[in-house]
Amino acid sequence: MITIKDIANEANVSTGTVDRVLHNRGGVSPKTETKIRKILKQKKFKINLIASSLAMKKHHNLATLIPKHDEQNLFWKSPYSGIKKANQEVGAYGIENHIFLFDQFDPQSYLKAFRKLIKTMPDAVVMVPVFVKESSEIIKELDDKKIPYLFLNAALKGYENLCYIGQKSFEAGILSGKLSHLCSKEKDEFLIILTRKNIHDYEANNERIKGFINYFNRNLPQAVIHQLKFDQSEGIKIVSKKINNFLTQNPRVRIVMVPSSRVSNICKLIDNDLLSGLKLIGFDTTPQNVEVLNKGIVSFLISQKSFNQGYKAITTIANYLVHKETPSDEIPMPLEIITKENYRYSHTEERNY
Amino acid sequence: MITIKDIANEANVSTGTVDRVLHNRGGVSPKTETKIRKILKQKKFKINLIASSLAMKKHHNLATLIPKHDEQNLFWKSPYSGIKKANQEVGAYGIENHIFLFDQFDPQSYLKAFRKLIKTMPDAVVMVPVFVKESSEIIKELDDKKIPYLFLNAALKGYENLCYIGQKSFEAGILSGKLSHLCSKEKDEFLIILTRKNIHDYEANNERIKGFINYFNRNLPQAVIHQLKFDQSEGIKIVSKKINNFLTQNPRVRIVMVPSSRVSNICKLIDNDLLSGLKLIGFDTTPQNVEVLNKGIVSFLISQKSFNQGYKAITTIANYLVHKETPSDEIPMPLEIITKENYRYSHTEERNY
């Protein structure tokens, strides 16, 4: 193992000088710098991250602003767990992360949580900018205070965010199109069911639908794609009736794609005899969705590894703080196809090496 | 952050004593030990892994014994890359890993490589025990010398290996069955093509076939499953002819499953007009396979993340050596379903967090 000392010896300088070259901290003559760089390259020197972290230890203070989850809204549970897991790991590097939760339907709670957050004077912020107007306000304050921030799962444009980590919803939609296509027989028709437009999911669901349609436009233009959209205001029973009526009247519909993470709810609304003739494709491996997957009711779930998204957000910003590693603008997460047969082996809730 | 020093101060002992309690190294009076443990618990002390790793650095010496790869046999390329990547990372922890390669068809070269390996007096060994008899000999020597060893990708039973990391081939076969089933129309027939039985892949391929058939026995007993097996001795042209003849005579065959990692080769043997009517399912994301996937010739590839297998093998044994973390007996790798649409987002050749 090559150490900074080895390099310093070879170049007849002190370790301090080598360190200054390594971190571009200036104050080194061009001649010396060239010499050192050459030796670094030749000996393939790599900074020992262990020693580096130890030496760097200054108490970094992170803050995270994400929607809270509950029984009704499980979507944010997974990223939350990922963030928690990451917190443990980066803790060893002297980084503390405080999580601030808000109600994803209430802009006021968003602002309120931010006020609390900003009081802790964080060195960096991970945030989910769900509300456009309020976010602009928040981000202005962060910019003023020169606090770097990272967007998780909502890609607001036009800001100087360090990076975006999140879904590729359009691509996920394309993938759902492909799977639907592969599962379909000739003359089968397709149905997209979207219930309960909620503020947050709206964008992602829409993109998934766009992607789905895009796939068929390119690969099977003659495909018949139906769409059923229901509002939050409509009662479950009415929705159920409408869906069942629709399916009865359109017996060629054999593939149902549910762009939200609530395919399990949809299953419950469909009569069993109709259900058995359908192939369903949904998103996200929520416990409820996994249940209907395992029962064979749903054929595919497309998972965006939301656990890993949360995890990655924290490790990314931690690396930025500790090692000054600037991340790429966008870090997409893998699109996993989950079936009953590989769910057990898909490690969705776990960092995998 | 609580340090060993804090604990030592509180307990009026030196850091050395605290350290001996932490690592159960003995030589501490029961009274002192109790006192220290109490403070450790009360202050929720956790060892700083960074500092620990740095301090622990004694040059651990690893050795890896795996089959070599070449143009004809790409299977081992991916695990090899994973091992290389892991080597870099664990290098920071003062661990050096030497890789010894052998010819997967030649037991003598296996033994020869091992003789070389054992001369380096490794602290632990990662091995692929392809040859049963020879492995028994090798393992006896490792046991005698009390060198811990880990099996990669070939699960030999009855030995005291630290752990097994590898394929779940049977389960992968089941999954391929499920995908085939989903893609199929009524009365479609299925074909399994196995070329070039080579010694090593034999077991895995066989398990995949068993899994495939098992799936249909349970879910579609009336399915017609054909099998074509070719020997290494037969020329490509003859094989090609046989396959094309078979497909022509069995027009109901619409789904082809290739249990080896050579689905791309099979594609080349099939006439284009026959090919366009087929759905193919293969294994492993070799560059050649990805090419036919992207061309739309192959519908699904099932990936066992062999890169990650190699990677994981090294990190597992490194953690064992450095942090005395005993791994679980078996570490299965995720079964990934890869299509043209999600390949880009599947990170197959990369550690993902």
Place this chain on the structure above:
DNA sequence: GCTTAATAAGTGTACGCACACGAATTTTTA
């Protein structure tokens, strides 16, 4: 041309934290 100040370049080392071993101290045994 020579001195002095100003700046640039480079050095040396304490520090972060846990680890482990020789040395010192205390306790026990003979």
Place this chain on the structure above:
DNA sequence: TAAAAATTCGTGTGCGTACACTTATTAAGC
């Protein structure tokens, strides 16, 4: 009371970081 055994202490080590400090170089002033 000496010798042996059991505890406990003190400190060097791993490696990179960063800051205070020293030395070399250049510029300015007379």
